[in-house]
């Protein structure tokens with residue numbers, strides 16, 4: 204895992220946008236895996252800005268979202284479809300038909316997973332997956348003890364996740380307890396992974412994810428198996444890492460190597 208530590212969430216968002224932008228510039232038909240939550244908002248704002256100011260185009264890009272709540276319609280303000288439309292898709296030149304979010308209102312939610320896997324496969328797989336992380340170490344909605352080999356399916360949310368996300372729902376409003384999520388294996392199949400986290404609240408999950416042990420109890424630790432994962436964190440989220448200074452040193456050495464020997468190893472296909 205490559206760990207990049209930034210002084211603040213703004214510089215982190217800019218770097219993550221640089222990485223996504225170079226992927227799209229090299230492969231305009233890139234398949235992106237996308238995440239919801241407050242974490243990727245800075246990245247999405249930066250991409251929208253670059254679309255308007257620099258002409259960064261998403262016309263050929265296809266996207267698959269990680270997850271969706273079961274039981275609320277896609278036009279519900281708290282659905283992940285609404286979140287993506289509002290915070291990204293409606294503000295760039297992407298074809299809406301090229302954006303996929305699991306169907307949380309399917310008549311049989313148990314059938315959504317295999318179809319979603321097939322759609323991803325039909326597009327040639329995900330080139331670049333953007334991830335946040337839950338305070339309990341979940342990725343997508345793969346809660347602790349999710350199988351490390353899981354594929355897209357229905358998951359029951361933990362009390363902690365329900366509580367963490369309750370801030371988005373009105374008091375007394377129905378809040379889903381189930382979600383359809385890409386599995387851990389689905390995520391590991393992506394060619395590149397970009398995991399973002401900021402704030403002290405995420406520091407424990409980041410430590411468990413990066414420094415192990417590999418365990419289904421911290422689903423994000425499965426990324427230790429992924430050969431091309433970059434973790435972008437701010438100082439607060441990095442504060443519990445034992446080897447924080449080492450990761451900074453690695454960054455300096457890598458910059459030097461890249462300067463000397465190759466322009467970039469980032470682009471993926």
Ligand code: GLP
Nearest residue numbers: 238240241242335336337343344
């Ligand atoms: C939700 C999403 C995750 C996200 C997590 C963290 O549970 N399913 O994909 O990473 O929340 O959210 P936030 O970025 O708001 O902290």
